[in-house]
Amino acid sequence: MKLFYAPHVCSLAPHIILRELGRPFELARVDLRRKKLADGRDFAEITRKSYVPALVMDDGSLFTEVSVIVQYLADLQPESRLAPPRGTMERLRLDELVSFIATELHKAFLPFTLMPAVGHEAKDWAARRLAQRVGLLEEMLGRGPYFGGDDFTIADAYAFWALRKFVDVTHQELPARLADYVPFVGERPSVRDALAAEGILPAAPRADRTAP
CATH class of the missing domain: 1.20.1050.10 (Glutathione S-transferase Yfyf (Class Pi); Chain A, domain 2)
Incomplete structure (x- = not known):
């Protein structure tokens, strides 16, 4: 699978879920201002919506919208309890x-x-x-x-x-x-790894924190 993402936006949610599942996937960063991929192609070639997230499945199918993608991913592995x-x-x-x-x-x-x-x-x-x-x-x-x-x-x-x-x-x-x-x-770990992969600083840990 390939996840088209941009830092600091909603594509972080499916990115986290992919890491929770432990499934192999590829990240493809999108420049949302220019609507360009790293190789210079227009992101509209991937999806005419021109926004992230966009998830390409192993068979080439493409899905968009956070709520749809995360639910689909969770249902792929019911044992994950996501x-x-x-x-x-x-x-x-x-x-x-x-x-x-x-x-x-x-x-x-x-x-x-x-x-x-x-x-x-x-x-x-x-x-x-x-x-x-x-x-x-x-x-x-x-x-x-x-x-x-x-x-x-x-x-x-x-x-x-x-x-x-x-x-x-x-x-x-x-x-x-x-x-x-x-x-x-x-x-x-899934959240910290996703943040690190996107170049985002994690929320600072607090020594006295317990579960909310």
């Missing part, structure tokens, strides 16, 4: 959470990233709305260290990226439990 079995209430709840992250957090970053000439008032409103959604996400964390309780799931990989992005673009602090959750997740 997602509950389809058809269960637990899977429905996980799908609900992944959709929430995709629509209420991920897409809500647009005023800070891609939208041109966004005024201060609009950004302030967007930041307040994002903070409310992050507060809801904290409630969804429940009692376990991960969103799946004791099991790390695809939702954790996506939330890890989204929460770091929230802090980066809005310059707001995370609620207390999520402030512990992000570096806690950042200590997983």
Whole structure:
């Protein structure tokens, strides 16, 4: 498999999941500003959407969209416990959470990233709305260290990226439990390896941290 990615964006989530699965894969970096690959080709030759992630399977099939890719990867190896079995209430709840992250957090970053000439008032409103959604996400964390309780799931990989992005673009602090959750997740080998491969500094470990 080949994952087309760019540092600091949402392709980090499927990158983490690929490393969790231990499956062989290739990374292909995309220059999102120029929409170019490292060899100079236009990224549109791979996908007309011209954004990452894009995952090319062994048979040449191509998939896009974070939520679709991470669910597909989890279902390739059910024994990984990265997602509950389809058809269960637990899977429905996980799908609900992944959709929430995709629509209420991920897409809500647009005023800070891609939208041109966004005024201060609009950004302030967007930041307040994002903070409310992050507060809801904290409630969804429940009692376990991960969103799946004791099991790390695809939702954790996506939330890890989204929460770091929230802090980066809005310059707001995370609620207390999520402030512990992000570096806690950042200590997983798959996460640290993905960050290192993309040239991103990991969340700084804290000596007194326990599971959130």
